[in-house]
Amino acid sequence: MRTRTNKKVWKKAVLWLVGIAAAAAIGMCVNIGKRGYDMYREAITEMSLEDKVNEIRSKEHYTVFADLPETYVDAVLSVEDHRFYGHIGIDPIAIARAVINDLKAGAFVEGGSTITQQLAKNLYFTQEKKMERKVAEVFMAFALEHKYSKNEILELYVNTIYFGNGYYCIKDASEGYFGKAPEDMTDYESTMLAGIPNAPSKYAPTVNPVLAARRQEQVVERLVECGMFTERRARETLAAEN
Known part of the structure; x- marks a missing residue:
């Protein structure tokens, strides 16, 4: 009891x-x-x-949205927010x-x-x-x-993020790293740039080229996973520097 x-x-x-x-x-x-x-x-x-x-x-x-390369936009979405839209x-x-x-x-x-x-x-x-x-x-x-x-938000975002080396917008970063305007970036340059803001002190290509390349590989892999890149295009993009 x-x-x-x-x-x-x-x-x-x-x-x-x-x-x-x-x-x-x-x-x-x-x-x-x-x-x-x-x-x-x-x-x-x-x-x-x-x-x-x-x-x-x-x-x-x-930089306005119309001047952003499609590859760069896809790369940013794939690694940062693929359900953005x-x-x-x-x-x-x-x-x-x-x-x-x-x-x-x-x-x-x-x-x-x-x-x-x-x-x-x-x-x-x-x-x-x-x-x-x-x-x-x-x-x-x-x-x-x-x-x-959505396009305006993404446009504002790439104009307010830090890319390392004192670059606080995409135009400064594209001109600083590659010597060209954002709209002229190649797939290689677009995927490289898309990976930097995750950790600018580590992934800036002028700081650590090896880590920058590894981060770029992750970006390209995400593009493939999200159906934005084929395997062939991924290989061609990563080999483009050479």
């Missing part, structure tokens, strides 16, 4: 503790969400999204995968951020890995998707 009573008490205690933990988790999520939204509102109050975008577009070396600013599949990998590693090893989220971060936020900053980034990504087309 006492054993049964003890089991009932234990079961109630466990359910009570689970309920407390769930309530605490929900409360924490709500709190983080509110702080993230406040961070987003503060950012656009200091400078509206329209003003921020106009500021980027007014830069001397700004199908999502609303966030990619639940990528986020779920990132959460699982982060939990396995016990640290932030994968972000799951879309190109739109990365643009939001480049325009307004720091690289600091805090949950409220990620929430603010999501609100900003939704705002970007509401106000601008």
Whole structure:
């Protein structure tokens, strides 16, 4: 009799503790969400999204989407956000995968951020890995998707990412690394450039040619996996430098 009573008490205690933990988790999520939204509102109050975008577009070396080589666009999408044209600013599949990998590693090893989220971060936020900053980034990504087309978002993205060597837009990078305008880049140059922003200090060809070449191979492999390159074209692209 006492054993049964003890089991009932234990079961109630466990359910009570689970309920407390769930309530605490929900409360924490709500709190983080509110702080993230406040961070987003503060950012656009200091400078509206329209003003921020106009500021980027007014830069001397700004490159429009029409001047981006198709291969470069495909390469960027394949390694950064291959569902870009199908999502609303966030990619639940990528986020779920990132959460699982982060939990396995016990640290932030994968972000799951879309190109739109990365643009939001480049325009307004720091690289600091805090949950409220990620929430603010999501609100900003939704705002970007509401106000601008996919091509405009991608155009803004390649004009605000860092390519190493002090190059903060695609035109500076293409001219600096290859001595030519973005629209004149070859498949070899496009795939090389697409891989650099993942880790500019490692993959810039002037810093470490070997790592840059390995990263380029990963980009070309992703193009094949995404059906954008044939195996033959992949081989020809990687051999083009020679």
